[in-house]
Amino acid sequence: MALTRTYLVRIICGLVLFFSGCTTHLNNDVDVKNEIMQVASRFATGDKTGLQEIEGGLSDSEVYVFKSREGQRYVLKKGGSWPGRDGKLMELALHKFCSTNGISPKLLYVDDEKNPKIVVMDYIDGKLLARQDFYNEELLDNIVKNLRCLHSMPINPTFKKRTLLSELKASVARVKKKNLALPSKFDGWCKYLFELLSKLESTAMVQCHCDLSSRNILIENRKKVYFIDFQCTLRGNPLFDIAHLLYKLDLNDEEILRKILRKYLGREATTAEIKRIFFYESVAAFIAGQFRLQWLKNTTTAELDKFMSQATISSSHYLEKGDLRKKEFQTLSQRDKIEYVLSFFKDFLRFGKEAGISFNEEVDRD
Ligand SMILES: Nc1ncnc2c1ncn2[C@@H]1O[C@H](COP(=O)(O)OP(=O)(O)OP(=O)(O)O)[C@@H](O)[C@H]1O
Ligand SMILES: [Mg+2]
Known part of the structure; x- marks a missing residue:
């Protein structure tokens, strides 16, 4: 009888401890959520106390790290002027999908679901992806698993309009509006590239990340x-x-490419698929080049053409060092600035050739 009573007391104590533990945990969650909300609301009014900025890349978004009272780190990100509201809703939808599936930092706060500007997520204590990580079988498996998961996001009909082609067209139109000097073949390249991309838009389309690089994979x-x-x-x-990922990591290893495709497709890649990768590497180089054209001031079409016809550095020279940030670009000499921007168009042409497409010949033929 005494023994039964002792067991009963132990069970009751255990239950009390268990439930008090749960309550503490629940309170902690609520406390952390409140704390995150307070930091984000303060930030929205311009108060950056306790926030430590992480230097970003090309966009004008702002990224900060802060610590909660319990010492846990979080990341606060404020979107920049681009993309517009539709783009930001698309960004939020994909982040939510990846967060739920454990392939992105957990999304913990959004300031406005209908017009998101500020988000808070878990801080990942890790390192940025590097080229040698592709030679680690387990990591390669995990990169491909993440890709397959990301591409399985159900397509939201409201986002159907925003495609790689529609945004590239819009981006080129923005560049052209600025009346800058452009290589003389630029319009012809665009025309031919848009034609090829529009043919491919009838093939399998998924929600793509579109900016996978070493800086965007932890x-x-x-x-x-x-x-x-x-x-x-x-x-x-x-x-x-x-x-895009292979291009940005300057990974020119066909064995690795075949391995990635084997893991991604679950079978050997066809020659057409390998060529398609080269074509998309060419597209990735073109996207990077046309965006950077607007950084080039005080130049002429004749000067750009002259540099295009000379054997200059390929963009892999910059990409293998993790690419230049806009601030680093500003410190270059005018000649190096031109060489840097044109290096992307050289790779656009080079990868095009590997895919069996001669953009320059097509332009000359027109
Ligand atoms: N959740 C996170 N955990 C750890 N580090 C992060 C996290 N989010 C962002 N970072 C770091 O901050 C950097 C910039 O973040 P992010 O890429 O989201 O911003 P961005 O301004 O769009 O940058 P970019 O223009 O370079 O793409 C990342 O490259 C990474 O080093
Ligand atoms: Mg980034």
Whole structure:
């Protein structure tokens, strides 16, 4: 009898401890959520106390790290002027999908679901993806698993309009509006590229990340892979994400390319698929080039053509060092600035050739 009473007391104590533990945990969650909300609301009024800025890349978004009272780190990101509201809704939808599926930092706060500007997410204590990570079988598996998961996001009909082609067209139109000097073949390249892309838009289209690079993939504990920065997401061919990633990491290893495609497709890639990757690497180089053209001031079409015809550095020279940030670009000499921007168009032509497309010849033929 005494023994039964002792057991009963132990069970009751255990239950009390268990439930008090749960309550503390629940309170903690609520406390953390409140704290995050307070930090974000203060930030919205311009108060950056306790926030430490992380230097971003090309966009004008702002990224900060802050610590909660419990010492946990979080990331606060304020979107920039681009993309507009539709783009930001698309970005949020993809981040939510990836967060729910554990392939991006957990999304913890959004200031306005209908017009998102500020988000808070978990801080990933890891490192940025590097080229040698592709030679680690487990990491490669995890990168491909993340890609397959990201591409499985159900297509939201309201986002159907924003495709790789529609945004590239819009971006080129913005560049042209600025009346800058452009290479003389620029319009012809665009015409031919748009034609090819529009033919491909009738093929499989998924929600792509569209900006996979070493800066947008985090590795935790040498194996867990997280995608971040969904700002560029658009509908497109899934092979574009793979090509973009390989291009941005300057990974020119056909064996690795075949391995990635084998893991992604679940079978050997066809010659047409390998060529498609080269085509999309060419597209990725063109996107990078046309965006950077607006940084070039005080030049002429004749000067750009002259540099285009000379054998200059390829963009891999910059990409292998993690590419230049806009601030670093400003410190270059005028000659190096031109060489840097044109290097992307040289790679556009080079990858085009690997895909069996001679953009220059097509332009000359017209
Ligand atoms: N959740 C996170 N955990 C850890 N580090 C992060 C996280 N989010 C962002 N970072 C770091 O901040 C950098 C910039 O973040 P992000 O890519 O979201 O912003 P961005 O301004 O769009 O940058 P970019 O223009 O370079 O793409 C990342 O490259 C990464 O180093
Ligand atoms: Mg980024």
